[in-house]
Amino acid sequence: xxxxxxxxxxxxxxxxxxxxxxxxxxxxxxxxxxxxxxxxxxxxxxxxxxxxxxxxxxxxxxxxxxxxxxxxxxxxxxxxxxxxxxxxxxxxxxxxxxxxxxxxxxxxxxxxxxxxxxxxxxxxxxxxxxxxxxxxxxxxxxxxxxxxxxxxxxxxxxxxxxxxxxxxxxxxxxxxxxxxxxxxxxxxxxxxxxxxxxxxxxxxxxxxxxxxxxxxxxxxxxxxxxxxxxxxxxxxxxxxxxxxxxxxxxxxxxxxxxxxxxxxxxxxxxxxxxxxxxxxxxxxxxxxxxxxxxxxxxxxxxxxx
Ligand SMILES: Cc1ncc(COP(=O)(O)O)c(C=O)c1O
Numbered sequence: 001x002x003x004x005x006x007x008x009x010x011x012x013x014x015x016x017x018x019x020x021x022x023x024x025x026x027x028x029x030x031x032x033x034x035x036x037x038x039x040x041x042x043x044x045x046x047x048x049x050x051x052x053x054x055x056x057x058x059x060x061x062x063x064x065x066x067x068x069x070x071x072x073x074x075x076x077x078x079x080x081x082x083x084x085x086x087x088x089x090x091x092x093x094x095x096x097x098x099x100x101x102x103x104x105x106x107x108x109x110x111x112x113x114x115x116x117x118x119x120x121x122x123x124x125x126x127x128x129x130x131x132x133x134x135x136x137x138x139x140x141x142x143x144x145x146x147x148x149x150x151x152x153x154x155x156x157x158x159x160x161x162x163x164x165x166x167x168x169x170x171x172x173x174x175x176x177x178x179x180x181x182x183x184x185x186x187x188x189x190x191x192x193x194x195x196x197x198x199x200x201x202x203x204x205x206x207x208x209x210x211x212x213x214x215x216x217x218x219x220x221x222x223x224x225x226x227x228x229x230x231x232x233x234x235x236x237x238x239x240x241x242x243x244x245x246x247x248x249x250x251x252x253x254x255x256x257x258x259x260x261x262x263x264x265x266x267x268x269x270x271x272x273x274x275x276x277x278x279x280x281x282x283x284x285x286x287x288x289x290x291x292x293x294x295x296x297x298x299x300x301x302x303x304x305x
Contacts, residue, residue, distance in 0.1 A: 007162045007165075007166075008026055008027045008028045008029075008030050008031050008159075008162070009026075009027045009030060010024050010025070010026050010027070010162070010163060010166040010167070010289070011024065011025050011027055011259075012024055013025050013257060013259070013290070014257070015253065015256050015257050016256065017253065017256075017270075017273075017274040017277065018273075018274070018277055018288075020284050021277060021282055021283075021284055021286075021288060022284065022285075022286065022287050022288065023273075023288045023289075023290065024163075024167070024171075024287065024288065024289045024290070025259060025289070025290045025291075025292055026159060026162070026163060026289055026290070026291050026292060027259075027292050028040070028041070028159065028291060028292050028293060028294055029260070029266075029292045029293070029294040029295075029296055031294070034070070034071065034074040034297075035071040035074055035075050036071070036294030036295070036296070037067070037292065037293040037294020037295055038156060038176075038182075038183040038186075038291075038293040038294065039067055039068060039070075039071035039072075039075075039147060039294060039295075040071070040155075040294075041152070041155040041156040041158065041159060041183075041186065042068075042146075042147035042148075042149070042152035042155055042156065042182060042183075042186075043071065043072065043075050043147055043152075043155070044154075044155035044158075045151040045152075045154050045155050046143065046147065046149045046151040046152055046155070047075055047076070047079060047081075048079075049151055050141045050143065051079060051081060053141060054139065055081070055139055055140065055141035056081060056082060056139035056140075057081065057082040057083065057084060057135075057139055057140045057141070058072065058076050058081055058082070058083050058084070058140075058141055058142075058143050059083075059084045059086065059129055059133065059140050059141070059142050059143070060072055060083070060084075060085060060086070060142070060143040060144070060145070060147070061085070061086040061087075061088070061114075061119065061122050061123075061129075061144075061145050062085060062086075062087065062088070062145065062146075063087070063088045063089075063240075064087060064088070064089070064097075064098040064100065064101055065098055065100045065240070065264075065298050065301045066085070066087075066100060067100075067294065067295040067297065067298055068145070068146050068147050069085040069087075069100070069101075069104050069109065070100050070103055070104060070297055071147075072085070072109070072143070072147065073085070073103070073104040073107035073108065073109035074107050076107075076108075076109070077107045077108050082108065082110075083104075083107075083108070083109040083110070084109065084110045084111075084112065084133070084135060084140070085101075085104055085109050085110070085111050085112070086112050086114050086118075086119070086122060086129060086132075086133075087101065087111055087112065087113045087114065088114065088116060088119040089113060089114075089115075089116060089119070090113050090114070090115050091113045098300075098301065099297075099300045100297060100298070100300070100301075103297070110135060112132075112133070112134050112135070114132060118132055122145070123144075123145055126142060126144065127142075129142050144180075145180060146179055146180040146182060147182070148180045148181075148182040148216070149182075150216065150219050150220035150221075151220075152182050152186060153182065153185050153186040153189045153216060153217070153220045153222070154186070154189070154220070155186065156182070156183050156185075156186020156187060156189070156190065157186050157187070157189040157190030158190065159174075159186070159187065159190060159291065160174065160187060160190025160191055160192075161190060163289050167287060167289075169287075170191075170194045170195050170287075171195050171287045171288070171289040172195050172196065172282075172286035172287050172288065173195060173196050173197075173198060173282070173286065173287075173288045173289065174187050174191065174195065174196075174197050174198075174289045174290075174291065175197070175198040175199075175200065175269060175273055175288065175289070175290050175291065176197075176198075176199060176200070176269060176290075176291040176293060177199070177200050177202045177265035177266055177268060177269040177291075177293055178199035178200060178201050178202060178203075178206065178209055178230065179202055179203060179239075179265070180212065181199065181208075181209045181212040181213045181216065181230075182216060183199075183291070183293060184197055184199035184209070184213055184228060184230070185212070185213040185216035185217055185220075187228075187291070188213060188217060188222075188225050188227065188228045189217060189220065189222045189225075191225070191227060192225070193223070193225050193227055194227070195227065196227050196228065196229065197227065197228040197229075198228070198229055198230070198231060199213070199228065199229070199230045199231070200230075200231050200234055200268060200269040200272040200273070201230060201231065201232045201234070201235055202235060202239060202264060202265050202268050202269070203235055203238060203239035204235045204237070204238040204239070206230065206232045206235070207232070209230045209232075210228075210230055213228060213230075231272055231276070234268055234271060234272035234275065235268070236263075236268060236271075239264070240264050240301075242263045242302070245271075246263055246267060246268065246271055247263060247302075249267070249270070249271045249274065250262075250263055250267040250270070250271070253267075253270055253274075259292070260296055260299075262295050262296055262298050262299045262302070263302055264295065264298055265293055265295050266292050266293055266294075266295065269290065269291075269293075270290065273288075273290060
């Protein structure tokens with residue numbers, strides 16, 4: 001893909017929040033100006049595979065600020081594919097489109113707004129999109145929410161290889177934010193039983209995450225690795241919700257390190273890791289790698305940051 005760099009930088013973080021600890025950040029936010037972070041990794045193999053099956057249009061789903069749809073619209077256009085986004089929540093014609101959806105439209109993605117009930121059903125069924133799609137179904141293929149697919153794990157697992165090469169050995173921890181759990185599953189696949197992956201839930205009621213990671217590993221034919229854990233107490237009230245403490249942390253961290261955060265995923269992950277450090281979860285001998293999963297376009301939804 002034009003404008004994409006081969007391996008994202010692995011940068012040492014010097015911050016008062018991680019004093020005395022060896023903390024690194026894998027800057028996947030720098031992979032590509034539009035298809036950044038875990039989106040690039042997830043689409044790297046899954047999009048060509050869908051295209052190889054003869055699909056000419058990729059149908060997927062997301063919210064009005066979806067990083068996934070934003071990246072997908074661009075990546076599809078690059079590959080000469082059409083795209084359709086099923087958007088959570090019905091909308092009056094007079095309601096303004098978010099900048100994210102305006103970008104999707106500008107990349108040629110067609111948008112269809114669906115009720116929250118339909119959206120929930122789409123999450124649970126890989127075929128429901130066929131029943132509700134208002135467009136012709138010919139040559140259309142489905143990509144689940146967040147780009148979650150077995151091939152996404154392969155793309156994400158390459159992060160670990162890059163980290164090992166840059167560190168000259170295995171990290172003790174690789175930590176990422178979790179929505180669907182696909183990125184965490186890809187990290188676990190890449191670690192292949194060495195070290196520990198930690199997923200920080202960016203949404204409430206995230207008890208499904210461990211099962212989801214196990215399912216994805218199984219479906220993608222990886223061994224049932226158990227060297228991962230999920231942390232659920234730093235959701236700040238739920239998906240895309242923030243607290244003053246989170247916003248203040250993101251601002252302080254950015255000023256100190258010059259590393260840009262957004263408060264939906266990587267900001268919550270960073271905040272959680274700072275708390276875990278305070279609680280003594282890590283020791284100075286350990287190498288801790290945090291994954292910046294991109295999504296900085298979503299900052300436009302937060303005037304405070
Ligand atoms: C920027 C960003 N980080 C992290 C995640 C969480 O990734 P996953 O859905 O693979 O758990 C997402 C959502 O997909 C995201 O957009």
